[in-house]
Amino acid sequence: MAGQPVVFIHGLWLHATSWNPWIDFFRNEGYDPVAPGWPDEPGSVEEARANPDAVADKSIDDITGHYAAIIEALDTPPVIIGHSFGGLITEKLIGQGYGNAGVAIDPAQIKGVLPLPLAQLKAALPGLGNPANLKRSVALTEKEFKFGFGNELTDEESKELFDAWAIPSPARPLFEAASANFRVHSQAKVDTGNEDRGPLLLVSGTKDHTVPDVTTEATLKQYRDSNAVTDLTKFHGRGHSLTIDHGWRDVATEILVWLRQQHANE
Incomplete structure (x- = not known):
């Protein structure tokens, strides 16, 4: 008998294969995990670097629709786990009724979230700094990656990642x-009022530059009008790299405990 499916969704600037350790971990715990790439994402890191235009101009709705189609093809509603923009996509999918539980790790800000700390602006600058980037694909330099992802890591570990x-x-x-927040019909809008969705866990790294803790706290407040389960857990002293750095297993283990609690309460 197949285990509970899990769909992992990565965020900006990481390849889908960055979830490989999580896939092994969840499979060993009896789940049936997959980590599909974003639409048109090449199958390897090397191919993605060699063909950056393959993913250029993809929108939030493009990515959400891509994963919705993957989920619809499954026999059983999955757990959806996303990081960064993958967390925002997870929130959209759960709000639309997909999946039986969701985990949004350091999720990108959804419509209605107002805090925009300076560190977050700086981390986004490689993309937002040039309006012409709107339809382009953008790569981080090693220094930019260190600030946005590896700020709580040694230089050596950040470079390795x-x-x-x-x-x-x-x-x-x-x-x-x-x-x-300036658009009526924003693609970053999430149905936070859905009372019939599965439980949702927000995860924050308290030293995250790309999605600061205050941003994730503000995201939690957007769910205040829904009686559906919405929880927040924090990993103190962790940055945006918390899904891929030396401490990833601590994050995965706490998520697994939370998931089992939700299923035990069903």
Whole structure:
């Protein structure tokens, strides 16, 4: 009998294969995990770096629709786990009724979230700094990756992660999220009032530059009008790299405990 399916969704600037340790971990715990790439994402880090235009101009709705189709093809509603913009996509999918539980790790800000700390602006600058990037794919430098992802890591570990997983990504989602509160019909809007959705766990790294803790706390407040389960857990002293750095297993283990609690309460 197949285990509970899990769909992992990565964020900007990381390749889908960065979830490989999580896939092994969840499979060993009896789940049936997959980590599909974003639409048109090449199958390897090397191919993605060699063909950056493959993912250029992809929007939040493009990415959400891509994963919705993957989920619809499954026999059983999955757990959906996303990081960064993958967390925002997870929130959209759960709000639309997909999946039986969701985990949004350091999720990009949705419409309605107002805090925009300076560190977050700086981390987004590689994409947002040039309006012409809207339809382009953008890559981080090693220094930019260190600030946005590896600020709580040694230079050596940050470089190792950059070399292993960093890829060019579309800048359009950054622009869509940044302008969300100025647009009536923003693609960064999530149905936070859905009472019938599965439980949702928000995860924050308290030293995250890319999605600061205050941003995730503000995201939690957007769910105040729903009686559906919405929880927040924090990993103190952790940055945006918390899904791929030396401490990833601590994050995965706490998520697994939370998931089992939800299923025990069903």
